[in-house]
Amino acid sequence: MVLEYKVEGGDFTQAGNVSSSVKKVLKQLGINPVVIKRVVVALYEAEVNIVAHAYRGVVTATLDDEGIRIVLDDEGPGIASIEQAMVKGYSTASKEVREMGFGAGMGLPNIKDNADEFTITSKVGVGTRLDIYIHYV
């Protein structure tokens, strides 16, 4: 089953809609709540990343028999140094974004901690692609 969502950059009022929607599907499937929590935390962080940093993005969640793959593809400035972005506490978020309670620099490391597979690729000036997989069991 494939679920697809569009995310608009800068629209914090909509941030969280994708994770809420995916969460609902996982609950209906009867997935272990502990696993749902990991998916939701990772996806919420990733979704907020698009809102906070990119112009727009597409989230594709694919559910197979063993787990869920979530690919977040955004059009945006890209990440100059992924290595640096993976350091806990590092953030390039603007003052406005931080004032809204986001941008503490815990996003990417937190996503990685919650995912079983984690791949991030980025091209400066083009965009970022995040690909995570989480097993149901």
Next chain:
Amino acid sequence: MKDEGQSKYYRGLEIREDVCVGCSHCMKVCPTEALRVSEGKAAIHPELCIDCGQCYRVCPTRAIRVVDDDFQKIFNYKHRVLLIPNLFFSQFEEKMEPDIIASIIGDMGFTEICPVEQGVDYLIEEMNNYIEKSSDKPVISSYCPAVVRLIQVKFPSLVDNIMTLLPPLEITAKYILTKYEEEGVSLDEVGIFYLTPCAAKIAAIKDPVGGYASPITGAINMDLLYSKVMLAYKQKNFGSGNIKNDDNITSNAIRWSTTKGEANATRGVSLAIDGIQNVIEFLEKVENGDIEGVDFLELRGCDESCSGGILVRGNRFLVADNLHKRASLAPWVNPNIKDYRRICAPYIRFDDVQPRMFMKYGSDIKVAIRKMEDVRNLIKLLPGIDCGCCGAPSCESLAEDIVRGGKEVNNCVFMQVKNEKQGKLKVDEAIDIMEKIWGKKYDS
């Protein structure tokens, strides 16, 4: 009693089929979509019902019944104790003083009354400790049973956040029972009854969470007792009732059942939210990991908390206001706190709450995913206006019901019209379908 099959869960509400007219008002307000209409009657899905009582409020024919205990049951016991929420007294006019009400209750046959919130002062000590030490923040109060059940059903990933400390009701009951035991009374002779402002508390007594068995003998309907007290008062039929009344109560305890009653009495960052839709909205955020820096959540199913309980006759705002007024005059220290500590400390904790996972599409994940895809495809066909004419609360829930079996696409009036136009469905067939859902509502 009409149910979609047997359930392992006890419920505080049931539908009286002989009274139900199948109007679907209840179906529209149920926060867990636990209600459907078929053959002209509403039916509760027992796995999903959380006893919040929203359906009870809107039922125009009073077809929804609170499953309380028969009043006569109290006479099976020599010692008949009634645990009374303070808000009960706050419903009456000022000149009906608690002493008068107590003596009327004595006339009815109770031998002792006690404020149910008496255990609050000891609970506050335990809560502050618990909240400070808990690694699952925010800690969610175990006070409102409708909220606890809501979390089990709709927010399974938050069950570990539920505080595993007994609510005041159970603490006070344990205390009183132990006091009798210490006086050498046989416990078979003691009946502890709870005067309940809602259905959820009944379910919580009969079917508690966390591997706990309540010592409370039964639940008395507050609505019923209100009428009995009013009747006796108006007929000036009171005064002889001899009743033991340990009415020690602190201001924290009186405020407990009001909104912010817990939040204001505990240390740390606390937030109080009342009203089931408000609670759902907030729990969504908590589940997303979107709430930081909150230590404790006081969540109540009813607007204005227990003052807005479905069995409370007084206006919820006035009852809550009255409670605050009385609390401001009450003492701060519970003289029995040491006894409460001694007696209740071994019992105050219960086991972790388990989620009530409801496998909508069965336990085989492969099949479940396929069925969910079918649901998504069906939703695209349906009009999306959630009119409820199909006997389900939303287009989405109809799609789910179709895939799970028992419903058909032509239950939707829009699909009927479309299929009639295309010659796939006759008018008579459409009428049959509607009558199967709603019963005969008109002469055909």
